[in-house]
Amino acid sequence: MPDHAQGRFVERRLPTEEARELLALVREIAAREIAPRAAEEEAEGRFPRELFTLLSASNLLGLPYDSVYGGGDQPYTVYLQVLEELAAARLTVALGVSVHSLSCHALAEFGSEEQRAAHLPAMLGGGLLxxxxxxxxxxxxxxxxxxxxxxxxxxxxxxxxxxxxxxxxxxxxxxxxxxxxxxxxxxxxxxxxxxxxxxxxxxxxxxxxxxxxxxxxxxxxxxxxxxxxxxxxxxxxxxxAIALAALDSGRLGIAACSVGLAQAALDTAVAYARERRQFGRPIADFQGLRFLLADMATRIEAGRALYLEAARLRDEGRPFTKQAAMAKLFCSDAAMRVTTDAVQVLGGYGYTADFPVERFLREAKMLQIVEGTNQIQRVVIARHLAGPESRRQG
Known part of the structure; x- marks a missing residue:
């Protein structure tokens, strides 16, 4: 990731010093262990199991769950920002953490005390996936x-x-x-x-x-x-019912991953626009491209605000199904648009594997499909607004 990308973390809303230290740890792991290997391993189709072992050892695989069972006791507003940071480094890792959290949800929320005590510690912090x-x-x-x-x-x-x-x-x-x-x-x-x-x-x-x-x-x-x-x-x-409850939370994970991927694409596009010169000056000086970058940044900030608001409702124990569907819909659509525009900023270079934006574009498409397609998200949102669809009788 470009060095200037770190600036986007300055204004994050983190509730405690512990959360700030947590994000600093995640950024360090992402910069040192995850991002440098991403392009090569994705091209080879290599799953980085050792990175998940590292994340588990660093207590990062059970962040939103109870510390009694090995979790991190973190609110979703913090956990999702961790996912965003991981996604900016490599989507495979962030999505893997989100899916792992999703797979723990049923037992953590609906299991008996005996079941949680027997299985959750290994699932949350014992290196399991x-x-x-x-x-x-x-x-x-x-x-x-x-x-x-x-x-x-x-x-x-x-x-x-x-x-x-x-x-x-x-x-x-x-x-x-x-x-x-x-x-x-x-x-x-x-x-x-x-x-x-x-x-x-x-x-x-x-x-x-x-x-x-x-x-x-x-x-x-x-x-x-x-x-x-x-x-x-x-x-x-x-x-x-258990599955739907898990999917509400999982959709927030996809929203955060989408914002992280989009942010990585914007960071790459901005760095390139500052360095690439045409007609004697950086292409970042041209108004058409500056407006394109502005629109990309606006979509990212709007998506981040949307998923954090949904997470806040979840943390407060309030209904958030509609907001989770909105966040997943908007953020994944934004990721698709931002990554497409990033390829355009880089021009021919953006269409080559020498730069990461072509990979970002291919990855963004998946985010519009997983955890319920974006058409299904619209069904969920409309149901909350207008009620269930009427059925013609006779």
Missing amino acids: GAYCLSEPSSGSDAAALRTRAVRDGGQWVLDGTKAWITHGGIADFYTVLARTGEDGPKGITAFLVPGDAPGLSAAAPERKMGMRGSPTAQVHLDGVRLPDARRIGAEGQGF
């Missing part, structure tokens, strides 16, 4: 139509089915899996905590993606996976 299994080949946006089934067999459950588009699929140490235990629709779904080495669990070859090549995304197959009832999270039939 999680994955979240909701989507399936035939149920993406319509998540309540999932077909993976869990059937009781005495004191155990037997899980069969296939999950799709799973970040960390095949490399995760544990999977939070949503499976059907009852009737069709959302009321028949239950959540389970599945060990990554469970017999009968396997993963397909990673998907070949246009971006985020260092982050493995794969189908996960469950073929007669047996779990004790102690691995069921929450009540039978509560799984869909």
